[in-house]
Amino acid sequence: MTAPIIDIELSAPVNLRDLGGIPIEGGVLREGLALRADDLSVITDGDARLLVDNGLAAVIDLRTADEAALTGRGPLANYAVAYHHLPLMESIRAGMPDGGTPVIEHVAMGEMYARMVETAAPQLASALGIIALAPGATAFHCAAGRDRTGVLAAALLLALGAGDDAIVADYARTHSNMAAILQRLRPTMGALMARLGFDLDAMTAVTFSDEPMDISMLTMLARLRERHGDALAPLRAAGLSNGTITRLRQRALA
Known part of the structure; x- marks a missing residue:
């Protein structure tokens, strides 16, 4: 069966932000090191x-292979910007709980x-290595950027x-952008979700609930520490070195 053709609508990102200004060990994270964003393939x-x-040197694409195949690299492919595809999930369906039911609750998301x-x-350890070594700013994105x-x-x-409060505050900033994010990604993610039998609006219902979004990040940090002591322990075991962390901190404060 041939997959339906979708119209790719190019638009400005609505969840793009420089992480500069966040308090970290030794000072404040400088601007121009790391940017987080919603889908950069359709800008x-x-x-x-x-x-x-403005100094972008590298892009880290965290989307699945199916998502990346849907839109490609987009306009940034026409520029001298390094591209790294490091999917954090094998498939969109892999991000669902057992049974394939969409996650619509903040603790479950955490x-x-x-x-x-x-x-x-x-993949996460590799991404930090890329940010540490890139000759300019690195932008990383998935679909919604959340x-x-x-x-x-x-x-x-x-x-x-950085402290937990700063990490959670950065994560929670996306909440106010979610209506615009959903509208922007509907043509692409909506089509992909439909192929998998899911409704994009139903899957994102949690976004508009009254429950604070920061619960998800607090849950993630708590679970990782319960299981590993150090929340970065899985990355260290996967190759994240003290040298890379030192390099990141040097660049972040330079």
Whole structure:
């Protein structure tokens, strides 16, 4: 059966932000090191050019192979920007709890994040190495820029010695952007979800609940420490070295 053709709508990212300004060990994270974002494969050429002009040197794509195949690299492929595909899940369905029921509860999402750190530790360790060595800014993204992107942002901030309050606050900033994010990713993720038998709006219902979004990140951090002591232990076991952490901290404070 041939997959339906979708219209790729190019648009400005709505959940793009520089992590600069976040308190870390020894000071404040400088701007121009790490940016987190919603899908960068469907940005306009003007947005791509602006990112490059502002120092973008590398992109880390955390999406699944199915997602990446749907849109490719997008306009940034036309620029001298290194591209690294490091999917944190084998498939979108793999991100669902047992039985394939969509996650619509914050604690369950935090549990999923903790499992993601454990199962995708090599990819996360590689991503931190890329950020440490890139000759300019590194941007990392998934589709919405919340879940997989939030996990990598948390790992980076943990490596930089940020406190839990700062990590959770950065994660929770996405909440106010979710309506715009959902609208932006509907043409692509909506089509992919439909192929898997899921409804995108139903899956994101948790986004608009009254429950604080920060519960997910607090749950992830708690579960990782309960199981490993150090929340970064899975990444260290997967190859994250003290040298990489030192390099990250040097670059973050430079």
